[in-house]
Amino acid sequence: MRQCSVDGVDLVRSSSLNISVSTCGGRRGTILALSLIHKASARSRVAAARATTMAFFIACVSSLVLLFLLFLSRYLFQLLGSSRLPPGPLPLPVIGNLLDVAALTGRHLPHRSLARLAARHGPLMTLRLGRAVVIFVSSPDAAREVLQTHNASLAGRIPPDAWHGAGHAANSVFVLPPHHKWRSLRRIGTEHLLSPRRLDGLRPVRLLQDAVVSHVSSELAAEASSGVLVVGHVASAATVDMLWQAMFGCQVELDASAATSAYRELHGLARDLGAIGLTPNVSDFFPVLAAADLQGVRRSFARKLGRLYQLIDVQIQRQRRHRRESAAAASGGGCGKNGGLLDAMLDMSDEDDGAAGGMNNDTIRAFLADLLLAAIETIPNAIEWAMAELLQNPNTMRRLKEELRSVSGGKTHVDYSDMDHLPFLRAVIKETLRLHTLVPFVPNKADAVVRVHGYTIPRGSTVIVNVWAIHHDAEVWPEPDTFIPGRFMGGGNNEVHFLGADLQFIPFNAGRRICLGLPLASRMLHAMLATLLHRFEWVLPPGVAENGVDMSEKIGMTMSMANPLKAIPKPICMT
Ligand code: HEM
Numbered sequence: 380m381r382q383c384s385v386d387g388v389d390l391v392r393s394s395s396l397n398i399s400v401s402t403c404g405g406r407r408g409t410i411l412a413l414s415l416i417h418k419a420s421a422r423s424r425v426a427a428a429r430a431t432t433m434a435f436f437i438a439c440v441s442s443l444v445l446l447f448l449l450f451l452s453r454y455l456f457q458l459l460g461s462s463r464l465p466p467g468p469l470p471l472p473v474i475g476n477l478l479d480v481a482a483l484t485g486r487h488l489p490h491r492s493l494a495r496l497a498a499r500h501g502p503l504m505t506l507r508l509g510r511a512v513v514i515f516v517s518s519p520d521a522a523r524e525v526l527q528t529h530n531a532s533l534a535g536r537i538p539p540d541a542w543h544g545a546g547h548a549a550n551s552v553f554v555l556p557p558h559h560k561w562r563s564l565r566r567i568g569t570e571h572l573l574s575p576r577r578l579d580g581l582r583p584v585r586l587l588q589d590a591v592v593s594h595v596s597s598e599l600a601a602e603a604s605s606g607v608l609v610v611g612h613v614a615s616a617a618t619v620d621m622l623w624q625a626m627f628g629c630q631v632e633l634d635a636s637a638a639t640s641a642y643r644e645l646h647g648l649a650r651d652l653g654a655i656g657l658t659p660n661v662s663d664f665f666p667v668l669a670a671a672d673l674q675g676v677r678r679s680f681a682r683k684l685g686r687l688y689q690l691i692d693v694q695i696q697r698q699r700r701h702r703r704e705s706a707a708a709a710s711g712g713g714c715g716k717n718g719g720l721l722d723a724m725l726d727m728s729d730e731d732d733g734a735a736g737g738m739n740n741d742t743i744r745a746f747l748a749d750l751l752l753a754a755i756e757t758i759p760n761a762i763e764w765a766m767a768e769l770l771q772n773p774n775t776m777r778r779l780k781e782e783l784r785s786v787s788g789g790k791t792h793v794d795y796s797d798m799d800h801l802p803f804l805r806a807v808i809k810e811t812l813r814l815h816t817l818v819p820f821v822p823n824k825a826d827a828v829v830r831v832h833g834y835t836i837p838r839g840s841t842v843i844v845n846v847w848a849i850h851h852d853a854e855v856w857p858e859p860d861t862f863i864p865g866r867f868m869g870g871g872n873n874e875v876h877f878l879g880a881d882l883q884f885i886p887f888n889a890g891r892r893i894c895l896g897l898p899l900a901s902r903m904l905h906a907m908l909a910t911l912l913h914r915f916e917w918v919l920p921p922g923v924a925e926n927g928v929d930m931s932e933k934i935g936m937t938m939s940m941a942n943p944l945k946a947i948p949k950p951i952c953m954t
Contacts, residue, residue, distance in 0.1 A: 475507025509664025544681030653936025
C-alpha cells in the first residue's frame, strides 16, 4: 500500500480497488480529488500498459535479431568451414544452388549447362543441392584423381531415392556399396557371361549378327510399303534376343508378333525407368522428406520395375522347374540346364553358405534386371547415334563399308577376330561414344575425406564426373562438336582406348566401377554396326535426307536421340 495527499484528501492506494477516501474537505474537493485520483490511476495504467507493450515489442525484436544472428552465424560458419571445398556459385540458405541449377537446366540439358558452369568455376566445382554437397569433376586431370588416385575412397554410391522402389537398391550392382555383395555380383557376371575369355567363342557374337539380320528382315517385311524402319527398334530387338539367350539359355519364347511387342515393352520399360530415375526428386535433396515420397517417384519406379521383375521371375521359375525335372531337361524341353548366366547363379544360390554374398531370388532377379536395363539402354542408343552420323557423312560411310568388304572377303559375317583389321570401324564407334556420350554423368560417393588439387572433398559428399564435359573439352578434342572418326586413327601406342587408362576418353567409366559389361558391349557394338552395314544399304527417308536428321538429345538413364532415327535398308546380295 502507498499513501498520498491531494487537496487535503488523504489517498490510500490499495492494491485491490486502487482508491479510498479518508475524510476532510467539502463535496467539491472530494469530487475533484476523486477525479484526480481517477486520472492519475488511468495515466498510470496506460503507462503500465505502454511499458508492457514496449517490453513485449523489445523482447520480440531482440528474439528475432538473435534468431537472425544465430542463423547468419551458422550459415557463415558453414561457408567458412567449407572454404576448402572446390569453388562454386554462392549457395542460398536451405535450398543451396537449386535455383541456379533449375535456371540453367531449364535452358540446356544438364550435362551441357553444368559443363558451362564448370568453365566459369573450374574443373572441380561445388554445388549445394538442398542438403547435399555435390562436387562436379569436368577435366581429365581431375577425373584421374577421382577414378584412379583416390578411387578406393570415391567408389561409393548414394542411390537415388527412386531406386529404393521394390527394394531394388538393396540388390542392384549399380548402387550397392563396393563391398562383399557388389564384389560377388561382379565376379559372377565376369565369370559366367562377361569376360573376354567367355565372349571370344563365336557364339554370342554370331547370335547377335543373326538376330540383327533376322530383325531387319522381318521389320522390312512388316513395313513393306514404305520400307522405313526405326533403327533403334531393330537394334533393341537384336540386343534383347542375344542377351536373353546368354542369360536364360533360351530364346524369347513367343510367337513373332508377341515377341515384337515383348521387345518393345522391354525397350519401353528401360526408357521409362531411366526417365523416372532421373526425375528431380525432392526426396533426394531433403532426405528427411523421403519417407513421404511426395512426388510419387519411388512408387512409379517400383511399378515399372515390378513389371520387369515379373518377366524375369517367369524365367527363374521355369529354370528352377527344369532343374528339378532333369528328365524333361534331358529330353530337350525348355531351357534345361544350359550354362546360361541364370543357371550359374542358381548353382550358387543352391550352394550359398553366405560366401556368395547371399545369392537368393531377390539378388538374382535384380542382377538380371540390371544387366537387361544396362544393355537395352546403351547398345541400341549407341547404334542409333552411329547410324545417324554415318547417314549424314556419306564419305565416312563409304570408307567404312569398303573396309568391311575388304576384310570380310565376301563372307556373310564379319567375325570379332577380324576386329584387329578393322581400325576404321573401331574409330567410328569410339567417335560415336565420345560425341554422343551415352552416360554423361557418373555419380560417386566419398566414403572418406579426400584432398584433390588442394581442395577437400568431404566424407558423404557426392562426386559426379561429367563425362560429357571431358569428352567435349576443346583443349583435348579439337572441334569437339564435330564427328571426326579419324582422330582415333592414331594406331599403335597412340591409339586412345576406352578401357579406363586414358582419362580423356571414359565412355565406360574407369576405376573400380568401370562398366561390368564392357567386353560384351564392345563386341556387340562392333558386331551390330558391322552387320547392319555389311548386309544392308541404308538411306534416309525422303524429306529427312534434304532437311537433315534431327540430332536433338533426350536424357534418361542414358542419352538417346529425342526423335528416333528412321532409315530405309536394302538387303545386299551376298554371293
Ligand atoms: C555402349 C554400351 C555401354 C556403355 C557406354 C556403358 C557405360 C557404362 C558406364 C559409364 C557405367 C558406370 C555407370 C555408373 O557407375 O553409374 C556402366 C556401369 C555398368 N554397366 Fe555399362 N555400358 C554399356 C553397356 C553395358 C552392357 C551391355 C552391360 C551388361 C550386359 C553393362 C553393364 C553394366 C553394369 C552392371 C554396370 C555397373 C557397374 C558397377 O557399378 O559396378 N553395360 N556402364
